[in-house]
Amino acid sequence: MAVLLNGLRLVSSGNLSLHGIKSLQYKSTRILCQLPCKSSYQGRPFSNKNMTVELDNNTGVAVIQMKKPPVNSLSLEFLTEFAINMEKLEMDRECRGVVLTSSNPKIFSAGLDINEMYGKTPEHSGEFWRAVQEMWLKLYGSNMVTIAAINGSSPAGGCLMALACDYRIMADNPKYAIGLNETKLGIVAPFWFKDSMINVIGRRATEHSLQLGLMYSASNALKIGLVDQLVAQDKIMTHALSVMSEWLAIPDHARQITKSMMRKPTLDRLLTNRESDIQNFVNFISKDSIQKSLQLYLEMLKQRKS
């Protein structure tokens, strides 16, 4: 995938490599990274309205705060913006870690935007799926330390984002739930969703979880290792930054090579099968029966509200 960013053409396919080691540099200013409106993405209009990215140059830590109303659903626009922001941080020698969180006090992310999968052309579906892949490749393959501060519910694609991080801290609230619930919608989590979960909670728990489309309360997510820690909602960012400083105490090169060693086979599996994975998604999502399921699910979501 190629993007134009600040006049630089970036060709991306995951970031972790034994050569991509950043040097440690600090500055004393605090900047707000907002991509210029003039940035372009494959010739389409681009806006950076779904998240803010704040880099603290003292610590080398960036906070990506998702802010797409109402529930941070992962639309094509959102995913595109996310991948460009991650690429930008990855290229910034001063950024060593990213905390991913939400401005919505109850929802981390509602997962993939179902409207992007319902009633769309095969071309649109293919483009959307490539963007979902790119989001995961950027996050799972990042050289930076990545911490998910899960301050609300996080179904499906939202859970995938958290799984792609190095560490997960969830707000200790029994109302919040997290999991890969795809089967409940009549759809199937692709192999790289499944691999991401296996790498965090193991094979048996993943099989159980995926077949039943289980959503876990925060405390049950902690029990099965789907999240690493629970903390009070109002302490989640402070805690995430404190955990980040522990991770950043490890020399970057050693940690990055270790991360690459652990994650490369999983990344390579998608990179090798990227086009067939897109084709598979397009064929699957275009089926009448799947479209019907998604329509009913969308209607159910809207009715639930009233």
Ligand SMILES: CCCCCCC/C=C/C(=O)SCCNC(=O)CCNC(=O)[C@H](O)C(C)(C)COP(=O)(O)OP(=O)(O)OC[C@H]1O[C@@H](n2cnc3c(N)ncnc32)[C@H](O)[C@@H]1OP(=O)(O)O
């Ligand atoms: C080979 C084939 C492979 C296919 C693989 C596909 C993999 C799919 C991955 C996914 O991520 S699918 C999406 C899964 N997500 C969900 O199931 C979440 C559904 N949403 C909810 O459970 C709840 O909305 C919530 C996130 C817990 C929030 O609850 P809350 O009560 O706070 O808000 P609501 O009133 O329910 O929703 C507000 C508003 O948002 C709309 N909405 C919610 N989720 C989505 C979504 N994922 N996509 C699009 N829109 C969503 C919901 O309809 C409401 O809309 P309005 O009524 O306000 O218009």
